[in-house]
Amino acid sequence: MLGLTIRLAAYPWDESLPLKGEARSQSCGSTIALGLALDENGIVERIGVRSQACAIGQAAAAIFADAAIGRSSQALHDAGEAVARWLAGEGETPDWPAFDTIARARDYPARHGAVLLPWRAAAQALSMARTPR
Structure with missing residues (x-):
């Protein structure tokens, strides 16, 4: 899991990105x-991340970023909902590449918020977008 945290270097923060969430x-x-x-x-065609998170939060952000490019805003929303349901004890492990790497965090409720960070930030960023016509 700690190896994932360095993956965030591939997604540097960029002020020019039009949609931002925290x-x-x-x-x-x-x-x-x-x-x-x-x-x-x-x-999604570009992504940037700025993290001040624990190892779980950074790993979740890396997993998110590695698979977010090429996905629709609806797919990101649906995945975030699936992660939240799974953390609440409902449903199967979310169908997101490499998610199994952080799946053990489910046993530690104090880490659930860290797991959800990238999906919550994405939801906030995407709420700024206009629906395509």
Whole structure:
């Protein structure tokens, strides 16, 4: 899991990204800022991350970023909902590449907020986007 944290270097923060969101874990204080750029069809084409998070939060952000490019805003929303349901004890492990790497965090409720950070930040960023016509 710690090896994932260095993956965030591949997604440097970029002030020019038009959609920005932030999330903070109430349980551990970790924060993630996420910047996104969508193409004309609402597909993620660029991502930037600024993290002040624990290892779980950084690993979750890396897993998110590694698979977010090429996905629609609806797919990101749906994945975030699936992660939240799974953490609440409902449903199977979310269908997101490499998610199994942090799946053990489910056994530690104090880390649930850190797991959700990138999806919450993405939801906030995407709420700024206009729906494609």
